[in-house]
Amino acid sequence: MKDSMLTAIETRLGLSRRSFMQFCAAMAATMGLPKGADAQIAHALVSAKRPPVIWLHFQECTGCTESMLRAEHPTLEKLILDIISLDYHETLFAAAGHQAEAARRASMAANKGKYLLVVEGAIPTKDNGIYCKVGGQTALEMVHECAADAAAIIAIGSCASWGGMPSTSPNPTGATGAPVILKDKSVVTIPGCPPNPYNFLSTVVHYLTFGKLPEVDAKGRPKFAYSRLIHENCERRPHFDAGRFAQEFGDEGHRKGYCLYKLGCKGPETYANCPSILFGDVGSGSWPVGTGHPCIGCTEQGIGFQKPIYELAELKYVLPPVGYPHIVEEQGQGMSAGSAALVAGVGGLAVGAGAMMARNLGKNKKPDDTDFGKE
Ligand code: FSX
Ligand code: SF4
Ligand code: F3S
Numbered sequence: 001m002k003d004s005m006l007t008a009i010e011t012r013l014g015l016s017r018r019s020f021m022q023f024c025a026a027m028a029a030t031m032g033l034p035k036g037a038d039a040q041i042a043h044a045l046v047s048a049k050r051p052p053v054i055w056l057h058f059q060e061c062t063g064c065t066e067s068m069l070r071a072e073h074p075t076l077e078k079l080i081l082d083i084i085s086l087d088y089h090e091t092l093f094a095a096a097g098h099q100a101e102a103a104r105r106a107s108m109a110a111n112k113g114k115y116l117l118v119v120e121g122a123i124p125t126k127d128n129g130i131y132c133k134v135g136g137q138t139a140l141e142m143v144h145e146c147a148a149d150a151a152a153i154i155a156i157g158s159c160a161s162w163g164g165m166p167s168t169s170p171n172p173t174g175a176t177g178a179p180v181i182l183k184d185k186s187v188v189t190i191p192g193c194p195p196n197p198y199n200f201l202s203t204v205v206h207y208l209t210f211g212k213l214p215e216v217d218a219k220g221r222p223k224f225a226y227s228r229l230i231h232e233n234c235e236r237r238p239h240f241d242a243g244r245f246a247q248e249f250g251d252e253g254h255r256k257g258y259c260l261y262k263l264g265c266k267g268p269e270t271y272a273n274c275p276s277i278l279f280g281d282v283g284s285g286s287w288p289v290g291t292g293h294p295c296i297g298c299t300e301q302g303i304g305f306q307k308p309i310y311e312l313a314e315l316k317y318v319l320p321p322v323g324y325p326h327i328v329e330e331q332g333q334g335m336s337a338g339s340a341a342l343v344a345g346v347g348g349l350a351v352g353a354g355a356m357m358a359r360n361l362g363k364n365k366k367p368d369d370t371d372f373g374k375e
Contacts, residue, residue, distance in 0.1 A: 001311070013040040014081060020042065024041040027202050031224040041205055041209050043209075047206045050083060050084055050085040051115065051207070051208065052085045052107055053087060054116070054118070054150070055086060055090075055120065055369070056088075056119050056146060057091060057121050058121030058122060058123050058143075059123070059131075059166040059175050060122065060157060060160070061165075063157070063194035064194045064195060065091050065092070065159075067194035067197050068197040070079055071091075080200075083205065088100070088348055097135070101135040113150075114151050116152050116153075117147055117150035117152070117154070118155075119156065119178040119187075120156045120157055120159070121157070121159045121166075122163045122176060123140060123176060124173035124175050124178055125175070125181070126172070140215075143181055143182065144181070145313040149320075151248055152207060152212075153186070153188070154189075154200070155178040156190050157193060158191040158193045158298055159193070160189070161178070161190070162177040162179075162180075163175045163177070165300075173361075179220055188203060188221075188222060189220040190203060191272075191300070191301070192298055192299045196274065196279055198277055202225070203290060221299075226299065228273065228276075229269070229274075230270050230272055230275055231288070231316075233273075239257070239259040240259040244256075245261055246263055247263075258294075260295075262312070263294045264296075264308075264309035264311065266303050266313045267294075267295040267308065268314065268315050269314045269315075270313075272299040274289075275287060275290075296309065297313075321332060346351050
């Protein structure tokens with residue numbers, strides 16, 4: 001890439017060249033792109049015109065937007081706002097009322113067929129959609145109007161993807177997701193409540209670099225982010241295979257970082273890259289299961305907010321994985337909880353993981369002290 005281009009990006013994004021190239025490499029890695037793609041991404045981000053984005057908010061908590069803007073990583077929000085031209089966003093807009101709606105229509109008219117439409121929140125359908133109105137229009141009317149001339153449509157969050165929390169039983173407003181409403185359009189969905197901001201960013205970067213949205217699965221989810229079960233990459237997986245489970249919150253197993261399957265973890269039936277790219281912010285090492293809470297399956301229609309936490313997850317595969325997470329032992333301070341979990345887990349593997357798993361999964365009794373440390 002030309003030096004002048006990198007200088008331009010330094011000025012525009014306030015990022016050093018090294019950080020910018022690292023960001024491009026991270027995006028390429030998140031999307032599983034081949035060698036050289038980072039350079040293509042860098043080139044596209046420097047030279048491509050920022051696509052106008054119309055961002056709609058319907059039935060939701062605004063967590064999708066918050067997760068993007070409040071991420072600890074200081075460059076994330078900057079990158080998002082610099083890569084796209086956010087022409088309409090109800091939470092972030094300085095304008096209000098008719099002014100805001102006029103700006104949305106002006107941007108759509110000026111960028112016919114060129115703008116990205118991002119839908120956040122579920123869309124109520126009952127009683128002609130009267131349960132969510134913005135500027136006098138129902139969400140239903142608005143989403144149809146905005147989708148008509150959009151170049152591409154992204155449903156961000158579980159609410160927009162399939163109805164999410166607002167659609168839970170008894171669903172009094174008839175809430176549903178954008179793909180159901182926009183049946184004749186292709187809608188890329190980025191479920192999660194909230195979704196990982198890097199999955200959204202990677203999707204936009206893919207669009208900018210290659211001129212199209214990434215390949216998706218049958219539910220419209222980018223394959224790069226949703227093709228693996230959480231259970232496949234979970235750092236507690238060695239414990240699962242060795243038959244070591246937390247049985248109650250705060251018990252010895254829970255404190256030792258054992259598997260959360262018996263506390264209702266839905267990782268075995270939930271597709272998402274949370275354990276791989278981490279959640280909240282890349283680098284902080286935080287994600288639900290990592291903090292000791294079972295995955296509730298927030299990315300998965302029919303699981304998140306629907307399947308009770310006390311119901312055990314369906315096990316799709318019961319064989320141990322081919323590889324295991326790397327063990328990093330911290331110096332000086334003893335081990336981190338994660339390292340202790342891994343060391344203990346891998347130790348357990350050495351003594352017959354399959355047999356232990358079969359034995360412990362069959363247990364319904366409450367734990368007693370003999371459940372721990374025996375393996
Ligand atoms: Fe909230 Fe978004 Fe959940 Fe929904 O994220 S975090 S309720 S997915 O639409 O704002
Ligand atoms: Fe991790 Fe949950 Fe699977 Fe246990 S059941 S290994 S905590 S994803
Ligand atoms: Fe959601 Fe489970 Fe990931 S609760 S954020 S899918 S770990």
